[in-house]
Amino acid sequence: MSGPPELPVTPQKRLPMGAYFDGDSPVPRDATLRVDRGAGVLEITTPDFMPSGLRWPLGEIRLLDDIAGKEGAILRWTGDPLARLHLSQRELLRDMPHLKRRTAPKGRGRLAAWAFAAVAAVAVQIGVLVPLLADRLATFVPPAGERALGEATFEQIRQALAGTGLPPLPTCEGEDGVAALEQMLVALGVERGGDQAVQVFVLDHEMVNAFALPGGYVVFFRGMIDAAESPNEIAAVLAHEVGHVENRDPTRHALRSAGSIGILGLLFGDFAGGAAVLFLTEQLISARYSQGAESGADEYAYSVLEEADISPAALGDIFERLRDKYGDAEGVVAHFVSHPTLGSRITAARDAAREGADYGDILSDEDWTALQAICD
Amino acid sequence: MPPQGFDVWFVGNRSALFWLALKSGFWTVLTLGFYRFWMKTRLRRWYWSSIRPGGHPLEYVGDPLEKLLGFFIAVVILTFYIGIVNLLLMFVSFSVFESSFLGYFASFLGVIPVWFYAQYRARRYVLGRTRWRGVRFGLEPGAWGYAWRALVHWIITLCTAGILWPRMTFYLEKYKTDRTFFGSAKLVQGGRWQMLIPAAMPFAASALSLGVLGVWIVWLDPLIPQSAASFEDILGGIDNLADLGQSPLQWEAAWRLWLLIPALMLLIYGAVHYRFVTKRILANHKQAHGVQLRSKLNGLRISMIYVLGTTIAYLILAVGLLGIIGVAVGLLGPEAFLEEQMGIVDPLGDLPRWLSFAIIAALYLSVFLFWSVLHHAFVTYPLMRHMALTLSLLNVAGLAQVSQRARDEFAEAEGFAEALDLGAAI
Numbered sequence: 001m002s003g004p005p006e007l008p009v010t011p012q013k014r015l016p017m018g019a020y021f022d023g024d025s026p027v028p029r030d031a032t033l034r035v036d037r038g039a040g041v042l043e044i045t046t047p048d049f050m051p052s053g054l055r056w057p058l059g060e061i062r063l064l065d066d067i068a069g070k071e072g073a074i075l076r077w078t079g080d081p082l083a084r085l086h087l088s089q090r091e092l093l094r095d096m097p098h099l100k101r102r103t104a105p106k107g108r109g110r111l112a113a114w115a116f117a118a119v120a121a122v123a124v125q126i127g128v129l130v131p132l133l134a135d136r137l138a139t140f141v142p143p144a145g146e147r148a149l150g151e152a153t154f155e156q157i158r159q160a161l162a163g164t165g166l167p168p169l170p171t172c173e174g175e176d177g178v179a180a181l182e183q184m185l186v187a188l189g190v191e192r193g194g195d196q197a198v199q200v201f202v203l204d205h206e207m208v209n210a211f212a213l214p215g216g217y218v219v220f221f222r223g224m225i226d227a228a229e230s231p232n233e234i235a236a237v238l239a240h241e242v243g244h245v246e247n248r249d250p251t252r253h254a255l256r257s258a259g260s261i262g263i264l265g266l267l268f269g270d271f272a273g274g275a276a277v278l279f280l281t282e283q284l285i286s287a288r289y290s291q292g293a294e295s296g297a298d299e300y301a302y303s304v305l306e307e308a309d310i311s312p313a314a315l316g317d318i319f320e321r322l323r324d325k326y327g328d329a330e331g332v333v334a335h336f337v338s339h340p341t342l343g344s345r346i347t348a349a350r351d352a353a354r355e356g357a358d359y360g361d362i363l364s365d366e367d368w369t370a371l372q373a374i375c376d
Numbered sequence: 377m378p379p380q381g382f383d384v385w386f387v388g389n390r391s392a393l394f395w396l397a398l399k400s401g402f403w404t405v406l407t408l409g410f411y412r413f414w415m416k417t418r419l420r421r422w423y424w425s426s427i428r429p430g431g432h433p434l435e436y437v438g439d440p441l442e443k444l445l446g447f448f449i450a451v452v453i454l455t456f457y458i459g460i461v462n463l464l465l466m467f468v469s470f471s472v473f474e475s476s477f478l479g480y481f482a483s484f485l486g487v488i489p490v491w492f493y494a495q496y497r498a499r500r501y502v503l504g505r506t507r508w509r510g511v512r513f514g515l516e517p518g519a520w521g522y523a524w525r526a527l528v529h530w531i532i533t534l535c536t537a538g539i540l541w542p543r544m545t546f547y548l549e550k551y552k553t554d555r556t557f558f559g560s561a562k563l564v565q566g567g568r569w570q571m572l573i574p575a576a577m578p579f580a581a582s583a584l585s586l587g588v589l590g591v592w593i594v595w596l597d598p599l600i601p602q603s604a605a606s607f608e609d610i611l612g613g614i615d616n617l618a619d620l621g622q623s624p625l626q627w628e629a630a631w632r633l634w635l636l637i638p639a640l641m642l643l644i645y646g647a648v649h650y651r652f653v654t655k656r657i658l659a660n661h662k663q664a665h666g667v668q669l670r671s672k673l674n675g676l677r678i679s680m681i682y683v684l685g686t687t688i689a690y691l692i693l694a695v696g697l698l699g700i701i702g703v704a705v706g707l708l709g710p711e712a713f714l715e716e717q718m719g720i721v722d723p724l725g726d727l728p729r730w731l732s733f734a735i736i737a738a739l740y741l742s743v744f745l746f747w748s749v750l751h752h753a754f755v756t757y758p759l760m761r762h763m764a765l766t767l768s769l770l771n772v773a774g775l776a777q778v779s780q781r782a783r784d785e786f787a788e789a790e791g792f793a794e795a796l797d798l799g800a801a802i
Contacts, residue, residue, distance in 0.1 A: 019432070021509050023510040023780060024511075024780045025511070025776070025778065025779055025780075026509035026510065026511040026558075026775050026778050027775065028432065064421075064435065066418045066421035066425070067421070067425040067433070068393075068422050068423075068426035068433075069425070074435070082510055083510065084510045086432065105441050107441075111441060111444065111445050111448075114445055114448035115444075117448065118448040118449075118455075121451065121452045121455045122451065125456065125459045126459075129459065129460065130460075133463055133464075134463060137463070137464075140467070141470050141471050142471055145470040145471045149470050251470075254466075255463055255470075
């Protein structure tokens, strides 16, 4: 590949030459250059253009940055933002002391104001507007819509648990176990039958977790049932999740993330964006429900348990058991345990139980054994 | 001034670009992406200064801070649009259609006009910050005009199964070119849209051959003769194939499947050929003040650069991603991804896990950094070089009548394009 044509050189004068652009016309003017160190100026003589010539103070000459190619240089003078001087050689540069000095950026206040506005807009949006709107709208989503959404999400979760290419993780269908769960729901006074009834599923997986999905889906992992020491604890968790369903927390949450994730995607460009979006989204989602929603579901559980003659303390028991057993372990336990209010939730659950009262059990020993064997 | 013409030179070598991209990309990763405004500016300065019509480089005078400001402005405006609109669409989608797919689809459709708008604004910004021989380029305002025209052209193109695509290419380019200035000189896009039809021929031919192949394999002489067999049977057959290593299905002349490979390669060639050869044809019909562009761009050469360069960049990306997944599974265990999807992981719950995330995030960013550096070195650079070296200016006498134009001040720079990830290569 050949380089650019050499700029004309006039050997008899032996003065460096350059091409001067006045910043008005795209016509190069042959310029003779001379550094006057005494006066501290660069004299630019363009005989056929401006007979008087130009004088650029050496300290105010800047070099254009990030220019490809090693030869030549392009200079500008801070006093004339448009004029350019193209040099074919770089020797002259030695006499110019501040070639790389930057001008202070203009409009920093304005930049800061908009930066603040952007941060505030995102914060208001994610922290206030989207949740507010999601909470309002969640109550208007018709049950059929909620159910379809929950079904799709449940399907996705089962598929993800099984891994790609395999059939979705099966739900546990042990007949006696299912009957025991049904018995539990009836005992808790949860509405049965009809399109909007709560549906409980057990997934054959060792994760210690239970969650609610839109449309009345409550899902237990086998690990949760294994971790419980009495059916009352499972009933307490079930009552808590039914509380989320009653309060429509899963639907709110789904709407909320639909609004928030798009905004987070905006903030990060295509380059470094992916990881940050992933991380933030994950953060956003992992703080699933607000503390208000959690204590709302707890309150609901207390009253349902009380009605069913089960001690609300069972909820505190299972929380505590999980915390003691798994400590700072993994997954849902870590989530519960790291929750700052867990301690107070345990206390609250115990306080909700009537002092010295004699509560019953939700299942017989036989039914409890059946429930524990639901996945076998 | 020589009356005849200028060649366009291209100086600057690949290794210099590689290091500039690597260095600025590194800072971008370190600053969680905020340096990208500086990275973009520096890379543009470098590319622009490489392109030298008549020996004088183009100059890019865009400022990173104005890009940052523009980005903030776009975020303020778009957060409300995207957040609220997405939420409402999702609500309607759940309530009325009982699925979330429609909501996503609608929110995608809703962004399309903004996307065209942003594209035009970004072009206006870049042209407004480009100078040659001290004189500014410029693009007249007209982004919404562009957006609705682009929408209508796309609808027409889709309705005619792509036959009128050259017409869209021509009129959208004409809209932009006829609003482009070099100093006081207004560019004019001449020619007619039909002149782009030949450029579409390789693509049309490859699409046609793919269609013929499809008809042959599926209907005329079916690959699997018992076409009455249900889909489950075929799946079962594939299962058997995997388990027993034998095919119970009677594949009829399976060698024909190999024909798909050249047909698909031809399709890629056709697409790249169209994209760049139309640029050549359009360039040859642009002029301002009698100054004309002459491009001798070689479609085959461009396709080779494009395919080889992209292959290199993606190959390295794929290798890197596999490495990351390996490290991630090793650090977090295979269940982590699921837990993450379900939102039951608390990465701040304990430090080692948090640290694992940091390591994975750093790896992820580095792979993308490296991919973008390779893309610059092996795709953008050779493409630009070829386009520059095959371009020349004719009848440049008209340049003498050109004078400077006023600075195009606009606050949001290319913020919308940036926020919407209109991933222009540079």
